[in-house]
Amino acid sequence: MSDAAAKPDVSVADIFREFLVIGATSFGNIVPYLRNSLVVKRRWIDDDGFIELMSISETVPGLNAANIAVLLGDRLRGLAGSTAALVGVCLPGALVMYMAGIAYHIHGERPIVTAMLKGVAAASTGLVLATIVQLGQKSLTYISDFLFVVVTVVAVNRLHQSVPRVLLSVGLIAVLWYRPRQKSAQRNP
Amino acid sequence: MKQLPALARVFAYVSLLTVGGGMAAFPELKTLTVDVHKWLTLQQLIHLYSVGQLAPGPKMMMVVPIGEWVAGVAGAVVVLLAFFGPTAVLTLIVGRVWNRLAEWPWKTSIQKGLAPVSIGLMLAGSLTVAKGAVTDWITATVALGALVILLLRSVSPAILVLGGAVVGALVFLPQ
Numbered sequence: 001m002s003d004a005a006a007k008p009d010v011s012v013a014d015i016f017r018e019f020l021v022i023g024a025t026s027f028g029n030i031v032p033y034l035r036n037s038l039v040v041k042r043r044w045i046d047d048d049g050f051i052e053l054m055s056i057s058e059t060v061p062g063l064n065a066a067n068i069a070v071l072l073g074d075r076l077r078g079l080a081g082s083t084a085a086l087v088g089v090c091l092p093g094a095l096v097m098y099m100a101g102i103a104y105h106i107h108g109e110r111p112i113v114t115a116m117l118k119g120v121a122a123a124s125t126g127l128v129l130a131t132i133v134q135l136g137q138k139s140l141t142y143i144s145d146f147l148f149v150v151v152t153v154v155a156v157n158r159l160h161q162s163v164p165r166v167l168l169s170v171g172l173i174a175v176l177w178y179r180p181r182q183k184s185a186q187r188n189p
Numbered sequence: 190m191k192q193l194p195a196l197a198r199v200f201a202y203v204s205l206l207t208v209g210g211g212m213a214a215f216p217e218l219k220t221l222t223v224d225v226h227k228w229l230t231l232q233q234l235i236h237l238y239s240v241g242q243l244a245p246g247p248k249m250m251m252v253v254p255i256g257e258w259v260a261g262v263a264g265a266v267v268v269l270l271a272f273f274g275p276t277a278v279l280t281l282i283v284g285r286v287w288n289r290l291a292e293w294p295w296k297t298s299i300q301k302g303l304a305p306v307s308i309g310l311m312l313a314g315s316l317t318v319a320k321g322a323v324t325d326w327i328t329a330t331v332a333l334g335a336l337v338i339l340l341l342r343s344v345s346p347a348i349l350v351l352g353g354a355v356v357g358a359l360v361f362l363p364q
Contacts, residue, residue: 023246028346030247052287058307059300060283061205062276065247070277071284079281086277090269093246094253098265100240101254108236111363117236119331119357121322123350124239126335128212128315133340135209136308145305152309156216157316163206163217167306175302180294 008044010076012084018042019069019088029131030065044076065089148174192259193267195226200252200271207276209307211249215314228259235321242350327360 018037026033031054038044045053057067066086073085107113140146152170155161199221206214215238222228229237234255241251249272256268290296323329335349 026245027243053284055300056284056287057280058209059303060276060280061208062273062280063207063211063247063249066273066277067280070280074281074284082277082281086273089246090250090273091246093244093250094265094269096244097237097241097250097253098257100244101237101257104233104236104240104254105258108233112358115361115363116354116357117239118322118328118361119353119355120242120350121235121239121318121353122328122331122357123335123353124242125315125319125322126332126337127242127339127346127349128311128318129332129336130339131210132212132308132311132315133336135311139304140308148302148305149309149312152306153313153316156310156313162220163214163310163313167206167208167310170309171303171306173302174306175295175298178298178301180298 008042008076010044010081012077012080015073015076015081016084016088019073019085020091023089024092026065028127031068034065034068038072045072144177148177192226193263196256196259196264196267197271199226200256200268201275204272204276205279206310207249208303208310210311211247212314212318213307213310216317219317222255228255231321235318238318239322239350243347327356331356 022030022033022037035047035050039047039050053068053071054064056071057064060067062070066089069085069089070082073082075081077084104113108117136149140149148170152166155166155170156163203214203218203221206217219231219234223231223234234251237251237254241248244250252268252272253265256264256266258264260267319332323332331353335353338344338349339346
């Protein structure tokens with residue numbers, strides 16, 4: 001790695017502890033928590049570096065938080081750091097959901113639980129849509145972008161095509177659409 | 190126990206489709222866990238996903254209870270490893286070669302092209318959820334309310350989910 005900045009002296013245990021805390025205390029969008037902890041508080045990476053990790057995370061499969069943990073852990077302490085970060089960030093939520101799953105199995109049929117879950121599911125739907133709208137505001141620029149969004153949604157929800165098929169076909173067309181160009185680097189909106 | 194290989198296969202496969210976010214893989218997750226393997230109902234899947242919004246850390250920890258229901262602790266562990274392992278290895282490799290790709294012109298093309306498709310996939314996933322979660326005007330109001338509040342104010346999403354629980358308890362509880 002051609003990292004110009006000197007790597008801070010961080011132990012694998014430090015990495016595990018920090019990511020465990022993030023994994024236990026972050027609610028909703030986890031990215032601001034990661035940035036606050038890793039860039040502002042610990043200074044394990046600077047803002048540019050963090051943005052780079054974000055863009056790698058968004059390009060490869062996997063949840064962003066997990067991917068950032070893997071990438072930063074690797075840069076700090078190689079494979080061991082990477083594993084420590086990933087386990088740390090996942091463990092608290094996994095334990096919470098493990099117990100929630102058991103509780104749901106026992107009490108899920110009670111009228112009060114069913115009633116509450118109906119409201120929870122509806123609110124969560126709004127939550128996910130808000131995340132997508134915010135993401136869209138950030139990364140959809142051209143008419144072609146919106147077109148690719150629409151084609152993807154129609155292919156999955158209306159034409160009932162499988163996700164991998166859509167990802168490969170529409171994804172390939174979109175990548176080719178934005179193929180490297182010699183003359184005009186910028187495409188008109 | 191004999192379900193463990195199926196769990197590993199399904200969740201490793203689904204994890205590779207989470208481009209941009211966990212929601213992108215939801216339609217495939219639904220098809221495999223609900224329709225093909227019948228591990229749970231669509232309603233249960235949506236409930237787990239929604240409750241997962243209240244858990245800390247990366248979203249999609251709702252995969253853990255699915256593993257637990259099917260094969261106990263072993264199922265939960267297998268699902269976790271399958272869901273996070275393969276993508277972690279992939280990310281590790283891409284992360285290590287990323288700097289060498291800096292000059293590669295197709296890198297930008299891939300990022301630019303994948304961005305709208307991953308947003309489309311996440312939208313498709315959330316519409317799959319919405320179909321099961323938004324069933325009348327009350328749930329529609331709660332969903333729309335949460336959406337608008339989040340876009341206009343910086344509120345903790347957990348508060349809104351809890352608010353949804355309160356509304357649900359008040360409105361849907363049979364008297």
